[in-house]
Amino acid sequence: MESTMKGIRGDNAPCVLDLDDAATVGGGVGDTYGEDCATEEQLVTPWTVSVASGYNLLRDPRYNKGLAFNERERETHYLRGLLPPAIVSQELQERKIMHNIRQYQLPLQKYMAMMDLQEGNERLFYKLLIDNVEELLPVVYTPTVGEACQKYGSIFSRPQGLYISLKEKGKILEVLKNWPERSIQVIVVTDGERILGLGDLGCQEYADFLHEFMTAVKQNYGEKVLIQFEDFANHNAFELLAKYGTTHLVFNDDIQAGTGIAELIALEISRQTKAPIEECRKKIWLVDSKGLIVSSRKETLQHFKKPWAHEHEPVGNLLDAVKTIKPTVLIGTSGKGQTFTQEVVEAISSFNERPVIFALSNPTSQSECTAEQAYTWSKGRAVFASGSPFDPVEYDGKIYVPGQANNAYIFPGFGLGVVMSGAIRVHDDMLLAASEALAQQVTQENFDKGLTYPPFSNIRKISAHIAANVAAKAYELGLASRRPRPKDLVKYAESCMYSPLYRNYR
Structure with missing residues (x-):
């Protein structure tokens, strides 16, 4: 871990x-x-x-x-x-290093160069990342980070983070005290079991081990440390969130914005239409490896799938499910590549003028379909977004710019909103507030280009608005402990952000 x-x-x-x-x-x-x-x-x-x-x-x-x-x-x-x-000024340093990084042919080489920079000059690393975020995010994040995880044993040079293995069972608090920082606000913890759909890269089962960790974190860093569960497999992730959601400040962006996408959409429909949440869930259909999730399968379903088991005859595969249900939106989060076949895309395009196709699984090899496939098979009518980045696509003389539905849009701003409000618990409405803030940052110009997400080059501004919306919801729900409430939450969020500029030493 x-x-x-x-x-x-x-x-x-x-x-x-x-x-x-x-x-x-x-x-x-x-x-x-x-x-x-x-x-x-x-x-x-x-x-x-x-x-x-x-x-x-x-x-x-x-x-x-x-x-x-x-x-x-x-x-x-x-x-x-x-x-x-x-x-040499920081600006000239930045230009030189970007020139050097661009000389590398392999993304993993660029990744290793960036990690070396982070180990040598932290502010310059973040300056590069902020000023060149659209170019460098695919290097330090999806999809290159998947290859880095697979080859970690070969490319390891220096530790980055804290490693807690089963060897430390019974001594986790001592291990936490080895970390040099004393005031911690956010912890991202993973067991590596489902990183980017790559498979189990970490430990096995460990309920007692995790409980010791959660107890030690609160003992060492206090009640208000935010813990993000990252890349835990579903069978553990739901249980951990349910177990610690009432006692710790925790969230899991993979399932609260993964399988939880369905619940959040239903919750938002319920809020906007005033309809009961049970009725809103019936607007959303789920498909797993055994086909459409229907009521006749309820006894064998995992607990988190049961609310989505609607009345319908069994349907064995995605193509037949699309033809039968006739959805307007197709969202892929299974982690299995090429499941949105030409037949599936053509089917959803046959009864939608603008079919919405989100192929969200990572890394690129596990994407349900590519941007080029979505635009070509839909004859340029698809509204497409993906978890991994894809280059613009030319189809029938027109350039289409695919959106990247990446959780990096949400969780940094979400975490900042939680911390700056002093929230004591995470509520689903705070996740909705983050989503609404992100949607508000999409301009008509973005829509005209076929973008469903704002350009990532504006991520600092986007994150500030997300943080402000999350903090506002925390105050509204009575979960915020930082008083008094700042008058302008957006400006306050911006003032809390890290500055990569060099400081003058005396």
């Missing part, structure tokens, strides 16, 4: 304080640059902060600026002779 923790620097950690921003140092998500030197409970004045210098400073990725250290900083922090004499 691996948990990746992002937090605020503790008081015992060496750091370099930017005195130009000293007035903002105080800690917590409310401070623009406070994330490096203080905890939420503790104000740190500039003269009490221990300062890294010399060789150690150059090898601390959080504070290293490489050739961007100016003459005064090199003198003050004992860097003379440890760097070449040239002084």
